[in-house]
Each structure stands twice: as C-alpha cells, then as structure tokens.
Amino acid sequence: MRAHAWLLCLPLAGLLALFGGDYHLRFAAEILITGTAVMSLDILVGQGRLVSLGHAALFGGAAYVSALLAIHAGAGLMPVLLAGIATGMLLALVMGLVATRSVDLFFLILTLVVGQMVYELAFHWRTVTGGADGLRGIPALALHLGGASWPMSGARSLFLLAAGLALLAYLLARSFLAAPIGRALVASREQPVRLAALGYEVRRLRLLAMVFAGGIAGAAGALYPFVNLYVGPNLVHWSMSATMIVMLVLGGVGTLHGAFVGTGLYLLVQTYLSSFTDRWQLLIGLLFVLIVIFLPDGIVRPGWRRRQA
Amino acid sequence: MNLLALRGIRRSFGALEVLRGIDLDMAEGEMLGLIGPNGAGKTTLFNLVSGFLPADAGSVAFAGRDLQGLSPAARARMGLVRSFQKSLVFPGLPVVENLALAARLRLGGGYRWWRGRAVAEEAAARATELLDLAGLAGKADTLAGALPHGLQRVLDVLVALAQRPRLLLLDEPTAGLATDEAQRLLGLLRTVQPAPAVLLVAHDLDLVFGFCQRLAVLDLGRLIAVGPPDSVRADPEVQRAYLGGLA
C-alpha cells in the first residue's frame, strides 16, 4: 500500500476508536478479523495460486477451539490466541498433507473435503460443539499479565485488539513474501517444474505456506468469538470459504491489503441488504456474478507487487 | 570414479521403445555432446537422468550414488542440474532474483523466512558474479519475462550455473540463437568456476563438434557411437544413420 493510503488509514482507525459507537466498533472489529483471515488466504491464492475451498475451516476451527477454551477454562487473551494459532496451523498441516500433492482442481476439491470434515465434526459432535446451535455464552476476554488482569471485552478494546492483530498479520505476511520462502512460493506459481529442477521441494514449499497462512487465519479465528459472541457451524462450512474467496477477489488478489478492502465492502453490502430484504441471498449471489464479470481484478490494483516483485 | 554412470537404461511409452539399453559414463568436468536425429530419445534420457521420469530398467549413478527413487529436486541438490528445451525462467521475478533463488537453495537458505544475512549476501554475490560474467549486469532488475528470447536462454543457463552444478544437462540451450550468441553462451560454461561437467544436446552440429571433447550418438534408442569428435565423425554407422541423412 502506498504511504498516503497508510496515512489515511491510521487516523481513520484512531477516529473510530475515539468516537465510534459500540455497534460500529464491533462491526469494524469483525471486518478487521475476517479481513485478516481473508488476507492469509491471499498468500495461498495470490502468491501460490493455491485456490483453497477449505480456508474457512482453519479460521472457524480456531474460533471453535478458542470459544471452547474460553467457556471451559477462562478467556485469557494469550492462551486463547495461542490455541487459535495452533489449531489453525494444525488443521492447515492436515489439509496441506492431503492436498499439496495435487494442484488446481484436485487441490480445490481436497481442501474442500478436509474443510467439510471440520464442518461435519462441528455439526454432529453435539456434546462438544453444540451441533447446529453452535456455541453461545462466550465469556468476556481478559488479558492476564503477571498477577494483574485487564478486561478486554468492551467494543473499543476489541476493536483495538483486532486492529493490532490485522496490522501485525499484515506485516508478518509482507515479510514472509519478501523473504526467500515467499519468493520461492511466487516462483512455484509461475514454473513449478523449473523450481523442482532448482532443487526445491515444491510440495514442502506449499505445505509451509499453508501452515503459515493457517497460523494467521487461526489467530484471527481466536478473536472472532469474542467479537461475534457466537460460533456456529456455518463459520466452517465450505460456502464460507467460497465467500472468503469472493471477498478476496472483490478487494484484489495478490495485494494483501485488498483483502481488508474486499472484506469490508462485502460485509457492509451484506449487512445492508439483509436488513431491508428477505431475498438478500439472491442479491449476494448476483453480487458474486457481477464481481467476477466486471471486476475480475478487484478494486485494489496490485501496485506494490509490480514494483517489488 | 565416474561422475555419471548409466547402465542398461530402458524406457518405453506403450509399445514404443524409446530407449533400448543405454550405457554411458561421464568424468568430472567433461563436456560430452549428445547428438542424434529427432525422436532418438535425447529428451527422454534427460528426463530419466534428472528424475522427471522413471526408467523401466537400468540404473543411474551420480558421484558413486545410485539415484533410484530420488526426486528431481533431490538430484538437483546433489549437483545434478538440468535445463529444459523450452526456456523456463520465472518471468514475474527480476533477473537477479531468478539467480538468487537458485543460489539460496544451494546455500541452504531456500525456505527461510528471515533473510539470514550471510546466505542472502552470498547468494547476491553469486548472482552478480554470474551476471558480470555474461555481461548482463545492466539487466539485473529487469523482469525475466521482459528479456528478449536470446537473453532468456542465457539466463536459463545462468540459473542452472547459480546452483553450482557438478553436472549440467543442457537440452538445446542454443535453440533459436544466432551462431555468435550460441558461441558466447557455450563459452560461458568454460569460464565459470568451478567448471561443471556438461552433457549437451544441440542441433547445431558444428557447435557441438567444436565445443565438446567427446560425443555420444543416439539413434533409435541406442548409443551407436561414443568417442572423440574425429572418430565419431569417421564412424561409418554414424554417417549412415545420422550424418549421411544430412548430407
């Protein structure tokens, strides 16, 4: 992102944090958290051309684990975050081990299969996950440091937390892509055969990228229950994965920050539509179709990629 | 000990026998030209040696080690490096990054997240050195895809060299190049240090004969002659099967 865009973002976030109402702060936090997960998907789709239809399972799976941990063992920020990251990485590892032997269509289907396995567990393992009802009654988040503890359940602190997470994840992702492994991932997208001839194990590379993306999605998922106050099976369903891809495409594939723009726009439109019509699914579907027909490159052009690549 | 030792290599596609028992040895640092008419099995042999295709029978040993079951990537890491008939540079990456990608893996930093300064510097130095050698220093930041065809072929070979190969399999590296460009490209292979052994496939026979110390002639899946250029040129079977066809 260009410098002036950053300069615009920061005061905007500051203003929102100072003057925003609870509703808007929570909504902004949801955008930032979901956007972080969508951005992690961009690492796979945009840089590695690994179109995953199971990414929501990493995000949502972490949200389930985080919510369960909070309900049964208390909602400390650090344990919850660590559990979410670990869940995201572990699920991504399993998904990657199954799917990275394949590319393209088979990769798509295999990530879908693994993602749906998470959904089946969330939906049918009622004693733990609450089944179709999902999990409610998420306790308030708190940060424990030493003996002291600060509550983090207010809309303002959740927003700041989400903003911090989004910023940190964005910087991590950028450093990942600029590092040797990220360059190799781009190369694997362009010429996987040649990359293997250079001595790279393309499968290992893809697996590492998936686990990294899974970790970020997991961190985002860990915070999600405290903002949304509800975790249900739809969060891990493949249609959520497809929606994440739509958000990504809407913002612009391969730009990282486009993920936040796309997520924000999508959630705004969805919230607006569902408030005034029952047929909002029809309109959302129409929106997907219009995006892919008229905005296949997204709203944000991948400017930095061209300069930096 | 031979650097490369092929014994009884066989490979068929369906009913078509492409390679029918190949025995070949190469010494360290040697330049060996592999020639033969189209469809003789040269590319298939490359694919077998570099591990992109399994052999039906026979063994490939590299530096005394049997390569059975090793992936192409594993072979490349041992120093057995190949190029492809079609240029396969990474078009979306700058020229220098193409080279650094190869060099970093060789230095053990290919999968790093944090850039590991020593590796990054050494890889960059290696890249610069090769670019200077090829007279491409001015193109370091150009996207590889934006290079003209001739320079892409040069970059292709440079990327292979950046891996510090012990054996380089070059499949038609000079295809589509003018004679002087081709001469310069092959000249590179002699000046680079440490000098790898090269197994070279090229259609331009003058080039191959002038450049290689030894030649192997592949025809219909068999090696019909192996030896110094003069004796190969004089071999009646070679003349009949291959050179005769050109005359």
Add this chain to the structure above:
Amino acid sequence: MGFYLIQTLNAVAFSVLLMLCGLGLSLVLSLMNFVNLTHGASYLFGSYVAVVWLGSGAPWWLAVPAAFLAAALAGLLLDRFPFARFYGRNHLAQVLLTYGLSVMFADLMRLGFGAEIRSPALPDLLRGVVFVLGMPFPIYRLVLILAGGVLALVLWYLFDRTIWGAVVRASVADRRMVETLGLDTSRVFAVVMAIAAGLGGLSGALGVGMLSAYPGLDEEILLHALFVVVLGGLGTFRGTVAGAFILGFAMTFARVWLPEFAGFLTLLAIALLLVLRPDGLVAPRLRQV
C-alpha cells in the same frame, strides 16, 4: 442377511443416482475443463419439475423427459450467457461465477417452490414394495436402478462410440484443429453443456422419489457429484461409475453403522483414497514434458 441385502440395494440405487448426476458434471469438467457449481441446482430444478409435473396430472412417465428438457434448456441459456466467456478462464473465476449463480438459483427455487420438503405424487404402479428375503424394498428404487443402468449404457455409447463423441473429444483436445475442419466448437460446447445440465435435471427427477426435494439438497448433491468425479478421475466414464459406487456404498453403510459421523467418515474415506491415488481411481496416464 436380508437387512444387508436391502442396504446393498439401497446403496446401489443411491450409487446409480450419483452416477447419473456425476456423469453430467464430469462431462463439462473433463471435456471442457469447466468447473460448474450450478450442477446441484440443475439436479434440484429437475426434482421440482418432476414434483410439479406429477402433481399436475400429466402422464407420469413423461416427468423424467420433461425434467431433462427443462434443465437442458436452462443449461443452454447459461451457456450463451455467461458460461461461454468463462470456458477459457481459470478455475478461480469459474468457481466464483458458478458459485454465485448457484446461490442465486437456490434462492430463486426457494421463492418458486417453497422452503418445505416436497415429495412427488408417484403413480400407484411405482408406490409399492417388493419383498426381498422377507424384507420390503420400494419398487421405485428398483425402477431407478434399472432406468439408471440403461441410461448409463446409452450415454457411454453416445460419447465413447459415436462420431458425436469423437467430435466433442476432439474439440477439447485441439479446438483450432476442429475449427479448421469446419466445425463450430462453440456449438459443440453448447450442446455438451445442455446435455450435462439435462443429466442433472434428469437425475433430479429420478431421485426425487427417493430423496424428495428441499432447499439445500442442491448443495449436498453438488458436493457428492464433485467427489464422485474427482474420486473416479477426470475424463473417464469408468472412473465416474466407480467413484459413484464407492461413494454410494460408503455413504449408505456409514449411515447404517455410525449415523452421527457418516458424513465425516465418508469424507475421510475420500481424502484417503485421493491421497493414495491423487489423480483419481481411473486416471488417464499423462505424458511427461
């Protein structure tokens, strides 16, 4: 003993249904390299057409052809716009487009046919049961097995043994070449798309007597059909048949033994099979670079 025989027959009936539906999806996927996520909608549309047709008092035996034609027509329209301009695009764009359309169609069908479960008014002839080793088995499912088997044979003959099939396969292998021969490949693709969508509708009409019709079924069927095609391997008729039977049996018996986690176990089986055979069970052997 009788119980397992009945379950086996159930599995066969379900497999036949999956096979017909999977064949339609496989057709566009392997011949045109087009990921069509509206296939589940075609199925459900066919189911609703059959329900309405059977409720209207029109001759019952025409319900299946009617569903085929209705869905095929819809497929033809979709081919003209917007599918045709996406045949050459990457899978990401195709997934987005067809997923969006499937969401729209799902909502439109909910609007048109209601949100409740709809079952067809079957003719008396198809309503009864036969007794197999003393256990009752619906006649309808026997008819489904027979009709599906015959249809599969017809399709196999059409695409594997006729000049039409050859033209389609050639259009995929080398579009330019076929056009040089004076054949309009876009018309060939339109026909394939229509037949594929028609097959979806047809399987929906046949399946509605077994699964009924309700919102959300489109998506279930879509996933099953995708799994069938991928399990079997692209571009092979035998593969899709094998994939359908594996999935049909796995799902039926997983439901018998572990109803709660049947879905999970089936997916696990699919994942394991695909890890062992990454290109599907019957993969055409690919030539190397």
